[in-house]
Amino acid sequence: MSWDTPTGLRRGGARLRRRAAGLGAAALLAAAGPLGAGAGEAAAAPAPAPVAAAGAAHQFVYVANSGANTVTAYDTVTGAVVATIPVGASPYAVVGSPDGTRAYVPNLNGNSVSVLDTATDTVTATVPVGVRPSSAAVSADGGRLYVVDFGSAAVSVISTATNTVTATVPVGRNPYAVAISPNGAKAYVSNELDNTVSVIDTARGTVTATVRVGVLPVGIAFTPDGAKAYVANHSGDSVSVLDTATDTVTATVPLGAGRVPIGVAVSPDGASLYVADSGSGSVSVVSTATDTVTATVGVGAGAQFVAIDPAGTAAYVTNRGGNSVSVISTATNTVTSTLTGLNAPVGLGFVNVPQPVVTALDPASGPKAGGTRVSVTGSGFTGASAVRFGSVPAASFTVDSDTRITAVAPAGAVGTVDVTVVKAAGTSATGRADRYTYLPAAPAVTALSPDHGPRSGGTTVTITGTDLTGTTAVAFGGVPAASFTVLSDTQATAVTPRHAVGTTDVTVTTPAGTSATVPADRYSFDPVASRGTVYTADGGDDSVKVYDSATGAISARVPVGSRPYEVSANPAGTQVWASNSGSGTVSVIDTASDLVVGTVPVGTTPTAITFTRDGATAYVSNSGSGTLSVVDTATRTVTGTITLIGEPRDSAITPDGSTLYVVEHTYGLVVSIDTALNVVKGAVPLFQTHPAALAVTPDGRAVYVADDGGSAVSVISTATNTVTAAIAVGSRPSAVAMTRQGTAYVVNSGSGSVSVVDTARGTVTATVPVGAGPLDAAADAAGSTVYVTDAQDGTVSTISTGTDTVTESAAGFSAPRGVTVIG
Secondary structure (H helix, E strand, O other): OOOOOHHHHOOOOHHHHHHHHOOOOOOEEEOOHHHOOOOOHHHHOOOOOOOOOOOOEEEEEEEEEOOOOEEEEEEOOOOOEEEEEEOOOOEOOOEEOOOOOEEEEEEOOOOEEEEEEOOOOEEEEEEEOOOOEEEEEEOOOOOEEEEEEOOOOEEEEEEOOOOEEEEEEEOOOOEEEEEEOOOOOEEEEEEOOOOEEEEEEOOOOEEEEEEEOOOOEEEEEEOOOOOEEEEEEOOOOEEEEEEOOOOEEEEEEEOOOOOOEEEEEEOOOOOEEEEEEOOOOEEEEEEOOOOEEEEEEEOOOOEEEEEEOOOOOEEEEEEOOOOEEEEEEOOOOEEEEEEOOOOOEEEEEEEEEEOOEEEEEEOOEEEOOOOOEEEEEEEOOOOOOEEEEOOEEOOEEEEEEOOEEEEEOOOOOOEEEEEEEEEOOEEOOOOHHHEEEEEOOOOEEEEEEOOEEEOOOOOEEEEEEEOOOOOOEEEEOOEEOOEEEEEEOOEEEEEOOOOOOEEEEEEEEEOOEEOOOOHHHEEEEEOOOOOOEEEEEEOOOOEEEEEEOOOOEEEEEEEOOOOEEEEEEOOOOOEEEEEEOOOOEEEEEEOOOOEEEEEEEOOOOEEEEEEOOOOOEEEEEEOOOOEEEEEEOOOOEEEEEEEOOOOEEEEEEOOOOOEEEEEEOOOOEEEEEEOOOOEEEEEEEOOOOOEEEEEEOOOOOEEEEEEOOOOEEEEEEOOOOEEEEEEEOOOOEEEEEEOOOOEEEEEEOOOOEEEEEEOOOOEEEEEEEOOOOEEEEEEOOOOOEEEEEEOOOOEEEEEEOOOOEEEEEEOOOOOEEEEEEEO
16 A cells, blocks of 8 residues: 555555545645635635736646645636646645635645745745645634644644644544634644544644544535535445535435545535545546435546536646546536646646736837836836847846836837736736837938939939838928938938038928938038029010029019010020010010110010021011011011911921921911022921921931910921821820930920920820929920920929929929020
């Protein structure tokens, strides 16, 4: 017979030896309160244990491994082992304190009780008791622990405040288990050799009655109302039913031969009794209403003790021979899982371990770079193994007390995270009180690339820095960037605005502030290379304005006649002629002095002016009188008049100077004129109506005509004087500017855009948005820039032909219309 169990001390006898063999690790968990362990008060008192805060406890089951001198802690939610705790020799039972902060383990061969701190799952005290302690139960207030001393025929009473034995109560021979009534008034102790139960008055600490039960009584459990107590009779294969009011046996429940019962537990609803049958490796389920067996559940070898969870949904049974714990669903009375890896498990019990609770943070925010010392206030912090900000561990932390931790915030992304405290027993639940906000730092600019560009703007600058996420503005010397894009927290791009020549600071603004100015953020706006001098007819104030493209400023305002319509530079660039549609004259401007040096009377409502290649003759379209005035530029006199029909508007001459093409707006014609004879050679009718402007390709093979009444450009072959194509463009095209490379820029006055036409392929390759109400356009001599007058906006848009984008929008005009470029 094995001597590591209480029953092993009994005298011989064939039946006793056979039954005792199944008793191997018999240890009854007598858990008080809601901790719900096997044969103790837990089964009789299912009310929740007082814990730190509602929802702040987590359920674990602690199992005594008598063969390994350890206790295993299982998380009943995840089924994972959270700790294996060394204790004394042959641990035999486990009972938790009502508040869940401690667990008590009688050590059968250690003559002691190990006190476990459930926060750290470590032994914090060892209390010497009598010989071979086998069971324990704790009072409802948690102040006293009753320990059965199997070899001393006594019960040791321990003060849980001091962890010392304060009294010893003599009982019967070989006492095995103890349970406390739900009202705490009585403690029942089973005495194996006497076949009795001793009734202890817990207030006086004396035995007040002795009740004879079956053969070899072991496990004891009360019903939740305390009216009954059930005692397992190990060698009687039965359970005695006691009336606790009279302390008498009122019934005996037969289990069947060979059951050899040990541990018992009553469900929290009081409806069922679960009995661990060590001899048959099963659990008998007894109806407490009828005191009859209603089911038998097969478990593992050498079933020892049973404990029911506080919710009443599962019964846990230790199988000493199988080194396991069977989990039974109380709803179906079937085994749903098995916990393995144990070593001769005997007593077990549930403990609702208080979880850490975070109730406040101070401060509750800090920079995203981390480093803020945060005071974490709450409860249950003793034994904390980690503090996390979101999923990131604190840079460091110190447990100042059970209610306070000082943690250093790690670096984090901008936003709010939950601060959680982690222990072996679990992690604090998240809530409003634990929220910590990472604040963005003010942005900083550390580098620019490039760090200079033309004062006309349009340069894309890469800004390197920190905390650029959330950028709301980028400014160059106080002038907002034309646009910007945030690529990451450390990089953004911005397109420079038009700006005066000089060096400025680039600043970035986010909700956290604006970057401080430093040498690394300096950007220089450089003078642009001259792309020519732009002359614009401004009908708003009867002037021609001279715009310097190098400096981006209007350098002169030249008063001319009434309602200037068009401007044209002579081939030498020494003069600009302006048609004054309101006064029937042409003003001649000297480009050296930007002064009017002559006025030429022409026909009614003059519009376009075109010079011959040698500059000796100028042709002025008089839309009001249906004529062309032929002007000798040397004498500035009209030497001839060519009569047309309708409204002659724009005109253009072929590269060889032999033919002048004129658009007739009213009848939709393009008229060709022999410049040698100044006579009409022919007219090309268009499919569209109301042509407004035209331009000849550099090779002289085609004329591109803008139809103000439609949305197309007609292409006329100069060889056949026939329309060969119509190219769709924007709404109401009003002008065509031809670069020296042969690209046509068509101004769409109705849609505020310019269509870029590849004349070699006859297709639109780009559409460039410009200002409102654009009317005219002119290309510089190099073909690198096109200037567009935006009549409604009072601006002139500068288009780079290399990128087909507007690089600058010059202001200072009233109602700009005609435009020409010198240079």
